[in-house]
Amino acid sequence: MSATDPLTTADGLPLKRALMRAQRSARWRAFVLVAPLLLFVVVTFLVPIGQMLHRSVHNPAFPANMPALTEWFRATPAGTSPDDRAFAALAADLKQAAANRTVAIVGTRINYDLPGTRSLFTATGRRAAALAPPFRTALLEADARWGDPALWAAMRNASSAYTPGFYLSALDLTRGNDGTIERVPEQRRVYVPLFLRTFGLSAAITGLCLLLAFPIAHMLATLPLRWSNLLMILVLLPFWTSLLVRTTSWIVLLQQQGVINSTLVALGILGDDGRLTMIYNQTGTVIAMTHVLLPFMVLPLYSVMRTINPAYVRAARSLGATSWTAFRRIYLPQTVPGIGAGALLVFILAVGYYITPALVGGASGQLISNLIAFHMQDSLNWSLAAALSALLLGAVVILYWLYDRLIGIDNMKLG
Incomplete structure (x- = not known):
């Protein structure tokens, strides 16, 4: 064999091809091993999200x-006034819908955009x-309401199976009679303030969790291992307790005749007529959710702090740095991956929380997730619920992107 001959395997196959x-x-073996997990993720995660996004723009009821x-x-x-042909088409459709028993479906669809119109369709359908x-x-x-331009504008908007109308509703916007987009009256602006409240309370909960964790x-991270393991059990104890039990316990503690208020009155700190209102409001939501989500902040921080060499801080102090300077310049920067991971995890969990705000939040402590559940279970406006969910998902994706830009997703430490 000469030096210029190509290298081959024992069976004569060129080495490069082999x-x-x-x-x-x-690669095929790796794909076969990963395929079950990939299929599971597609079926249980990607497909439902795709269906949700489709539902948010699709409603063929009208x-x-x-x-x-x-x-x-x-x-x-758009903006054309209904003529005799339009009223004839409306009458024919009402007769057919009444025969098919679908008038209520049509009325419900229009009622999403113009509240109070479902009864108009059902009443007229009975006499169609x-x-x-x-x-x-x-x-x-x-019924004189059949001449209302707002009703005809709502029916025009609903006449397309694919519509951005549910996203407009989720942003407290609507289409005017001439088709232009405008804000709904102030007394009907619900969703944008609720989104702002959700993000504000989630940020407050994240900040409290960081301060406590x-x-x-x-x-x-600094205690001997046997003591840190014992205390870690106390940190993880909420994971082993039912969420319903923890939430109802906070109701007992925080209510006006509860343990905390009664203790403050007994100590003379508060008068009996000056008991604090800490439940069924935003205060109750923040306190209860901070307790529930605190371990999700502790664990990422602990995983990072455990790997920080204490000799770095001692070296800084030996070189003349004060304790605060050593903490701020040496120790704190090394904990940033844990802070970022914990803050991201707690914030994302907080914006989607449902049970705790429903039980302790009252009217002022509800989050956007509670309204999504309302539209899914009570009003049955699944398209609006899907649009609200899509906007919430988009906000979380933007937050994830910002984290990647500011800190780097590769630096995330979850334990």
């Missing part, structure tokens, strides 16, 4: 049950068979 074949075989009126809307520009030409007069005699994690 290496490529081996790498390809290794065009599927009002085809003639939908066709009139398609043939006329008696409607006769001229249909404009017949419908206006049945930092000294706890530092103590766990």
Whole structure:
């Protein structure tokens, strides 16, 4: 064999081809091993998110049950006043929907955009068979609201199965009679203030968790192992206790006739008529959720602090740095990955929390997740619930992106 001959394997296959074949075989084996987990993630995570995003822009209830009126809307520009042909199409669709028992479905769809109109559709649907030409007069005699331009604008918006209307509603926006986007009246602005409240309370909870968790994690990281393990059990104890039990315990502690108020009155700190209101408001939500989420801040901080060599701080102090300077310049920067991971984890969990705000939050302590649950379970406006969920998901993704830009996702330490 000369020096210029290509290298081959024992069976005469060129070495380069043999290496490529081996790498390809290794990749296939790795894919087969990962495939079950990948399939699980796709089925249980990606597919539901995709369905949610689709539901947030898709609602075929009106065009599927009002085809003639939908066709009139398609043939006329936005802002066109309804003519005799439009009223004839409306009457024909109402008769067919009444025969198919789908009038309530149509009324519910319009009621999402214009509250109070479901009864209009159901009442007229019961008398639809008696409607006769001229249909404009017949419908206006049945109910004068059939001439309301706002109603026709709502029906036009609902005539398309795919619509951004639910995202507009989730941002307290609406389409005017001429199709322009405008803000809803101030007394109907619900979702944007609730989003702001959710992010504000979540940030406050994250800050409180950081203030409480930092000294706890530092103590766990510096104590001897047998003592730190014992204290770690106390930190993890909430994980082993039912969330419902923990939340109801806070109700007992925080209510006006509860343990904390009664103790303060007994010590003379408060008068009996000056008991604090700490439950069924934002205070109760913050206190209870801080307790629930505190371990999620302690564990990332502990995992980082455990690896910090104490000799660094001692060296800084031996070179003349004060305790505060050594902490600020040497110790604290090394804990940033744990702080970032804990803050990100607690904030994301807080914005999506549902049970604790529902039990202790009252009217002022509810979060956006409680309203999403309301639309899913009570109002059955799944499209609006999906739009609210999509906006919340988008905010979390933006937060994740900001964390990656500021700290770097590779520096995240979760324990």
